[in-house]
Amino acid sequence: MKDKVFEKPIEKKFEFDQAVASVFDDMLSRSVPFYDEVRDLVISLILAEQEEGKKVLDLGASTAKFLLDLHSKMEAGMRLKGIDNSPAMLERAEQKCRAFGATIELELADMMAYDYSNEDIIVANYTLQFIRPMQRIELIKRLYEGLNEEGMFIFSEKVVFEDKRLDKEMIDIYYAYKKAQGYSDYEIAQKREALENVLIPFTIEENIRMCKEAGFGKIDTIFQWANFVTFVAKK
Numbered sequence: 001m002k003d004k005v006f007e008k009p010i011e012k013k014f015e016f017d018q019a020v021a022s023v024f025d026d027m028l029s030r031s032v033p034f035y036d037e038v039r040d041l042v043i044s045l046i047l048a049e050q051e052e053g054k055k056v057l058d059l060g061a062s063t064a065k066f067l068l069d070l071h072s073k074m075e076a077g078m079r080l081k082g083i084d085n086s087p088a089m090l091e092r093a094e095q096k097c098r099a100f101g102a103t104i105e106l107e108l109a110d111m112m113a114y115d116y117s118n119e120d121i122i123v124a125n126y127t128l129q130f131i132r133p134m135q136r137i138e139l140i141k142r143l144y145e146g147l148n149e150e151g152m153f154i155f156s157e158k159v160v161f162e163d164k165r166l167d168k169e170m171i172d173i174y175y176a177y178k179k180a181q182g183y184s185d186y187e188i189a190q191k192r193e194a195l196e197n198v199l200i201p202f203t204i205e206e207n208i209r210m211c212k213e214a215g216f217g218k219i220d221t222i223f224q225w226a227n228f229v230t231f232v233a234k235k
């Protein structure tokens with residue numbers, strides 16, 4: 001279904017509710033630059049490390065698009081799990097996993113309260129940015145503690161830039177991308193207002209520093225387009 005959520009005046013801040021979940025795949029494919037390519041890149045990196053029984057945990061799994069894609073491409077019997085705190089999203093994720101006959105564990109859970117233990121690979125694409133900044137730093141520390149020695153944390157985020165002029169230019173370029181994807185100026189403005197103080201991006205440096213302070217020894221970026229970046233952090 002086509003995303004028309006912001007064609008009308010917003011009545012509340014942005015939420016991952018039924019209305020958003022019902023158009024989510026279209027919303028992401030038209031709102032996140034290179035959404036498919038980043039998913040393929042992250043999956044390729046995981047497949048390079050795939051082993052029988054290895055655990056892959058997706059935080060903010062939404063409608064399980066990432067996990068289903070990984071499931072369809074993996075050869076080793078990895079244990080795939082997704083958590084999300086939106087019942088509407090998880091309902092669709094469960095429907096899709098059933099439809100594809102995919103053995104993927106799904107849990108309705110708050111990533112702030114989840115018990116991370118003996119994890120091999122944790123993924124969080126376009127999710128941390130919705131966690132309050134102070135809670136985010138605590139979360140990353142818990143992810144670090146919950147990862148095994150060879151563990152890997154892969155996450156994609158919208159970012160801001162220290163250089164305010166560059167930041168404005170990147171935002172304008174991003175909104176031009178959204179317009180090219182068929183969103184009207186009105187929809188873009190409405191969504192921007194709905195996301196205000198709900199989606200809180202860090203700078204690239206803040207994301208890296210957050211991982212370093214949590215204990216990660218190696219943090220690299222593997223993708224960037226304007227204000228969207230994908231990071232890989234290793235213990």
Ligand SMILES: C[S@@+](CC[C@H](N)C(=O)[O-])C[C@H]1O[C@@H](n2cnc3c(N)ncnc32)[C@H](O)[C@@H]1O
Nearest residue numbers: 016060062084085086089109110111125126127
């Ligand atoms: C932009 S979507 C993530 C997109 C998805 N990872 C993908 O690549 O298709 C953010 C997701 O995080 C979930 N989320 C936000 N805060 C959460 C929390 N505290 N615990 C668990 N899930 C959360 C939302 O319900 C939503 O499904």
Ligand SMILES: O=C(O)C(=O)C[C@]1(C(=O)O)C=C[C@H](O)C=C1
Nearest residue numbers: 027028031032126158191192195
């Ligand atoms: O910043 C925006 O305008 C976005 O739409 C970005 C973003 C995201 O990065 O998570 C916000 C919410 C989702 O609908 C998909 C995209």
